[in-house]
Amino acid sequence: MSGNRRRTFIKGVAATMALRPGLGLAGIAIEDTLPMLEPVVISRADLDRGGGEVAFEAWFRYGDRDRLVGGLLLDLEKMPPSRSSTRPLTRPSDRTTADPVSLSDPRLVAYVSNCPHEACTVHLESNRQILTRAADGVGLPDGPVLLCPCHFSMFDPRKDGSRFAGPAYRGLYRYVLGVSGSSIIIDRLERAVVELFG
Numbered sequence: 001m002s003g004n005r006r007r008t009f010i011k012g013v014a015a016t017m018a019l020r021p022g023l024g025l026a027g028i029a030i031e032d033t034l035p036m037l038e039p040v041v042i043s044r045a046d047l048d049r050g051g052g053e054v055a056f057e058a059w060f061r062y063g064d065r066d067r068l069v070g071g072l073l074l075d076l077e078k079m080p081p082s083r084s085s086t087r088p089l090t091r092p093s094d095r096t097t098a099d100p101v102s103l104s105d106p107r108l109v110a111y112v113s114n115c116p117h118e119a120c121t122v123h124l125e126s127n128r129q130i131l132t133r134a135a136d137g138v139g140l141p142d143g144p145v146l147l148c149p150c151h152f153s154m155f156d157p158r159k160d161g162s163r164f165a166g167p168a169y170r171g172l173y174r175y176v177l178g179v180s181g182s183s184i185i186i187d188r189l190e191r192a193v194v195e196l197f198g
């Protein structure tokens with residue numbers, strides 16, 4: 001995977017987060033994560049404007065190359081009731097360096113948007129007709145689902161992005177996020193994401 005490096009990130013945030021022991025996400029030890037080359041900072045206002053969904057991109061280093069993956073930040077209480085287009089948005093907020101970084105708000109989750117099967121981009125889908133057809137007899141959870149359009153793997157955003165249908169062998173790779181005032185800071189991702197790169 002490749003693409004142009006985006007330069008719309010705040011510098012210095014990663015160092016702040018690195019000082020916080022225990023910052024991580026449920027079920028993943030910090031040592032099972034990789035640092036991103038630059039943190040992504042998304043304001044709560046942008047997340048609200050996106051209807052509880054914001055798309056972003058993340059760079060990390062694997063082997064001797066910089067790698068790019070997609071991301072979806074979701075507010076589980078505000079996820080859109082119908083399919084929405086993703087909004088490329090990774091702008092610095094009004095955060096100051098004095099703001100403390102806390103453990104993640106449990107309503108907030110961030111997933112790598114590249115499917116673990118063959119890296120197609122998943123999207124949030126809540127159209128029950130589409131989901132029922134894609135699920136092909138598999139029971140659907142309530143609410144929107146992360147759907148891969150290539151071979152119809154499906155992931156539950158409310159259950160850590162776990163897979164419940166389709167050929168993907170596992171759930172979505174996850175990001176670590178923290179909250180600082182009105183900003184959401186994403187600066188690490190699950191180490192297993194390197195599987196996308198062979």
Ligand code: FES
Pocket residue numbers: 115116117118119120148149150151152153166167168
């Ligand atoms: S790439 Fe997603 S199911 Fe195949």
